[in-house]
Amino acid sequence: xxxxxxxxxxxxxxxxxxxxxxxxxTRGTDFINNFWRALAHDPATLKATWxxxxxxxxxxxxxxxxxxxxxxxxxxxxxxxxxxxxxxAAARAKGMxxxxxxxxxxxxxxxxxxxxxxxxxxxxxxEVFRA
Amino acid sequence: xxxxxxxxxxxxxxxxxxxxxxxxxTRGTDFINNFWRALAHDPATLKATWxxxxxxxxxxxxxxxxxxxxxxxxxxxxxxxxxxxxxxAAARAKGMxxxxxxxxxxxxxxxxxxxxxxxxxxxxxxEVFRA
Amino acid sequence: xxxxxxxxxxxxxxxxxxxxxxxxxTRGTDFINNFWRALAHDPATLKATWxxxxxxxxxxxxxxxxxxxxxxxxxxxxxxxxxxxxxxAAARAKGMxxxxxxxxxxxxxxxxxxxxxxxxxxxxxxEVFRA
Amino acid sequence: xxxxxxxxxxxxxxxxxxxxxxxxxTRGTDFINNFWRALAHDPATLKATWxxxxxxxxxxxxxxxxxxxxxxxxxxxxxxxxxxxxxxAAARAKGMxxxxxxxxxxxxxxxxxxxxxxxxxxxxxxEVFRA
Amino acid sequence: xxxxxxxxxxxxxxxxxxxxxxxxxTRGTDFINNFWRALAHDPATLKATWxxxxxxxxxxxxxxxxxxxxxxxxxxxxxxxxxxxxxxAAARAKGMxxxxxxxxxxxxxxxxxxxxxxxxxxxxxxEVFRA
Amino acid sequence: xxxxxxxxxxxxxxxxxxxxxxxxxTRGTDFINNFWRALAHDPATLKATWxxxxxxxxxxxxxxxxxxxxxxxxxxxxxxxxxxxxxxAAARAKGMxxxxxxxxxxxxxxxxxxxxxxxxxxxxxxEVFRA
Numbered sequence: 147x148x149x150x151x152x153x154x155x156x157x158x159x160x161x162x163x164x165x166x167x168x169x170x171x172t173r174g175t176d177f178i179n180n181f182w183r184a185l186a187h188d189p190a191t192l193k194a195t196w197x198x199x200x201x202x203x204x205x206x207x208x209x210x211x212x213x214x215x216x217x218x219x220x221x222x223x224x225x226x227x228x229x230x231x232x233x234x235a236a237a238r239a240k241g242m243x244x245x246x247x248x249x250x251x252x253x254x255x256x257x258x259x260x261x262x263x264x265x266x267x268x269x270x271x272x273e274v275f276r277a
Numbered sequence: 278x279x280x281x282x283x284x285x286x287x288x289x290x291x292x293x294x295x296x297x298x299x300x301x302x303t304r305g306t307d308f309i310n311n312f313w314r315a316l317a318h319d320p321a322t323l324k325a326t327w328x329x330x331x332x333x334x335x336x337x338x339x340x341x342x343x344x345x346x347x348x349x350x351x352x353x354x355x356x357x358x359x360x361x362x363x364x365x366a367a368a369r370a371k372g373m374x375x376x377x378x379x380x381x382x383x384x385x386x387x388x389x390x391x392x393x394x395x396x397x398x399x400x401x402x403x404e405v406f407r408a
Numbered sequence: 409x410x411x412x413x414x415x416x417x418x419x420x421x422x423x424x425x426x427x428x429x430x431x432x433x434t435r436g437t438d439f440i441n442n443f444w445r446a447l448a449h450d451p452a453t454l455k456a457t458w459x460x461x462x463x464x465x466x467x468x469x470x471x472x473x474x475x476x477x478x479x480x481x482x483x484x485x486x487x488x489x490x491x492x493x494x495x496x497a498a499a500r501a502k503g504m505x506x507x508x509x510x511x512x513x514x515x516x517x518x519x520x521x522x523x524x525x526x527x528x529x530x531x532x533x534x535e536v537f538r539a
Numbered sequence: 540x541x542x543x544x545x546x547x548x549x550x551x552x553x554x555x556x557x558x559x560x561x562x563x564x565t566r567g568t569d570f571i572n573n574f575w576r577a578l579a580h581d582p583a584t585l586k587a588t589w590x591x592x593x594x595x596x597x598x599x600x601x602x603x604x605x606x607x608x609x610x611x612x613x614x615x616x617x618x619x620x621x622x623x624x625x626x627x628a629a630a631r632a633k634g635m636x637x638x639x640x641x642x643x644x645x646x647x648x649x650x651x652x653x654x655x656x657x658x659x660x661x662x663x664x665x666e667v668f669r670a
Numbered sequence: 671x672x673x674x675x676x677x678x679x680x681x682x683x684x685x686x687x688x689x690x691x692x693x694x695x696t697r698g699t700d701f702i703n704n705f706w707r708a709l710a711h712d713p714a715t716l717k718a719t720w721x722x723x724x725x726x727x728x729x730x731x732x733x734x735x736x737x738x739x740x741x742x743x744x745x746x747x748x749x750x751x752x753x754x755x756x757x758x759a760a761a762r763a764k765g766m767x768x769x770x771x772x773x774x775x776x777x778x779x780x781x782x783x784x785x786x787x788x789x790x791x792x793x794x795x796x797e798v799f800r801a
Numbered sequence: 802x803x804x805x806x807x808x809x810x811x812x813x814x815x816x817x818x819x820x821x822x823x824x825x826x827t828r829g830t831d832f833i834n835n836f837w838r839a840l841a842h843d844p845a846t847l848k849a850t851w852x853x854x855x856x857x858x859x860x861x862x863x864x865x866x867x868x869x870x871x872x873x874x875x876x877x878x879x880x881x882x883x884x885x886x887x888x889x890a891a892a893r894a895k896g897m898x899x900x901x902x903x904x905x906x907x908x909x910x911x912x913x914x915x916x917x918x919x920x921x922x923x924x925x926x927x928e929v930f931r932a
Contacts, residue, residue: 147669148399149496150509177405181391184398188510191517194594195391198587202387207376212343213384219347220388220524222921223354225487225749228395229388230923231406234673245338247674248712251921253344255715255914256333257351257360260312260326262744262913264359266877266906267315268279268885274308275362276540278800280889281902319903322910325722332718351917353528356618356880361530365542378543379581382528386584389524390517393613397484397513399492407671409931410661411758412771439667443653446660450772453779456856457653460849464649469638474605475646478612482650482786485616487749490657491650493668507600515606518595519613519622522574522588526621529577530541536570537624538802615790618880623792627804640805641843644790648846651786652779655875659746659775661754672923701929705915708922719915726911731900736867737908743871744912747878752919753912755930769862777868780857781875781884784836784850788883791839792803798832799886 152183161189211240283314292320342371414445423451545576554582604633676707685713735764807838816844866895
């Protein structure tokens with residue numbers, strides 16, 4: 147179990163349930179994943195997080211699949227097991243092919259490697275990059 | 278200065294210069310950024326890193342601009358100042374608009390936030406995400 | 409199992425047992441949690457770690473509950489599952505209410521988000537903050 | 540310079556200026572720090588971030604000084620130079636004494652150390668902490 | 671289960687099997703650990719990763735046991751459970767004694783602690799270290 | 802400037818000066834680097850940190866040069882600029898050759914890369930590694 151229990155629909159407050167309803171309507175599914183059931187202990191944070199997430203992950207200048215892959219990249223670098231699993235599932239649902247997944251992993255690995263090399267060598271930023 | 282000096286073309290070994298030549302030819306520019314000049318102290322690592330990077334960042338199932346944005350996402354989460362600067366410059370050169378940059382930053386911030394919330398609550402991964 | 413087995417009282421050395429005794433006396437409980445049983449393989453590190461922890465977490469200019477919440481914040485950012493669990497339990501034992509926990513999580517999430525935004529934008533530190 | 544320039548009041552959009560005005564009114568100062576001037580390139584993210592920050596950092600079950608110290612703890616673990624500077628300044632302005640600062644640093648250092656020890660030993664979470 | 675299934679020898683492609691064969695020959699064992707079975711979904715990354723790893727971890731100016739301990743140190747700081755387990759097992763197989771393991775952990779913990787203290791105090795680098 | 806000023810010998814307390822004296826005697830140099838001058842604001846933490854560091858970094862089952870390289874590895878993964886610089890200087894003073902430095906960097910980069918790949922794939926730990 148986590149540091150807070152997961153709230154069922156029956157245990158959630160009216161404010162939390164209203165967020166669950168919007169999640170269900172937005173995603174077109176009855177399923178509420180554990181992250182939201184955990185956050186439901188603090189309805190204000192639940193609501194603020196969901197409402198911002200809905201805006202941030204919506205189609206815009208970047209398409210939703212690219213956004214899911216970016217989410218996987220950040221979650222991997224931050225070592226968040228849950229987030230890697232949930233956003234990999236979401237990316238697949240949005241069309242990520244095995245080839246795209248393979249390339250995503252290769253970029254993540256490459257970036258982690260050169261990040262470490264740069265930090266170990268303390269390379270100074272080229273002036274041209276700051277322009 | 279970093280933990281290793283940056284090698285000029287005159288100071289670099291023949292093996293390192295051959296890598297510089299390939300970087301120049303591949304990128305269509307005479308400019309060699311500091312990362313490669315620092316790595317030139319270890320020509321074998323320079324060569325292995327460049328040759329892998331060239332493959333990983335090439336067009337494929339994901340386009341090069343998406344790959345640059347993924348690189349920025351990882352570099353941000355890893356706190357690599359040089360890498361954030363160099364890959365933001367590269368993403369711009371490949372067509373990242375201010376709107377795309379804004380959305381990229383919003384996703385990175387959102388992911389960092391929910392990564393932290395998930396970790397603090399130690400949310401268990403939903404079975405459906407593991408399928 | 410971890411990378412070292414957990415030592416029972418019977419398996420622990422005399423030096424490790426003396427630390428266990430002090431943990432028990434200081435905390436007023438017979439329970440020794442797994443961290444100390446794992447560290448018992450290296451009695452010198454066990455002793456140094458416990459003795460410093462006892463001083464650092466004692467009441468002072470900051471009260472012990474605030475210190476536990478700071479510990480949760482650092483452990484979350486470092487992605488330490490065990491530490492998040494153990495210090496959340498400790499904070500609750502010292503009086504952390506659900507409301508305090510909710511606000512703690514909100515601050516942790518907010519900080520993670522703005523840390524990422526700042527790093528992605530490479531914002532220069534205002535002179536006034538360095539004074 | 541960062542990856543985005545800092546916008547002056549003259550350069551900021553009307554939507555961004557409205558946020559600057561609220562920051563000024565809330566904090567009782569004309570000063571707008573660089574984080575907000577950088578974020579002003581994306582007024583929607585600027586507004587969402589500021590409005591959530593204002594709520595999260597307000598007095599509640601935890602007092603604002605404790606929240607600033609939590610922010611320092613997370614920012615340190617995430618390696619955000621700007622954030623460490625800005626929130627240390629904010630904590631001082633809210634009454635953090637040198638003794639409190641010293642204890643804050645000691646807890647941050649202690650947590651980082653035991654986080655690493657736990658991870659290196661892969662200690663299993665005690666059942667009692669999950670209850 | 672992970673975000674990709676683990677491929678058996680029967681499921682792996684010919685290109686992946688060729689890498690498995692080289693791992694087996696190099697290590698003198700029939701055992702292929704899960705990391706390689708997961709990577710086998712992307713034979714090009716599997717091959718590139720293995721071939722570079724084989725070179726990097728080979729005896730050179732540093733002996734293979736020191737390299738395994740360095741690997742544990744990085745994996746701990748990055749919070750990679752699998753990597754801590756696999757490289758601790760590898761270090762033991764290469765002769766890491768309990769005393770060496772204890773000192774390794776003590777250095778890792780010490781470094782994590784002073785890294786955090788330095789970051790929280792934002793200590794400027796002494797000029798003499800940059801020479 | 803950092804979040805605390807650096808104390809000169811004249812500004813340091815008697816307790817802090819006694820630690821400075823021991824650092825000078827132990828290292829055989831009059832030079833006190835900035836980390837200790839910053840920590841001098843909190844003589845108790847200064848003393849506890851130095852006394853533990855002195856023990857941890859002393860010759861033992863691992864030689865001091867290996868310990869410095871482990872310190873560089875952790876500091877790189879944690880993104881601590883000061884620590885990377887100071888421990889690279891210390892490793893050189895203890896005999897790290899350019900070849901050793903090159904191999905150290907290659908291992909750090911390799912580990913960072915495979916840590917990321919493992920986390921992105923969420924590879925389950927092989928049972929044999931837990932034995």
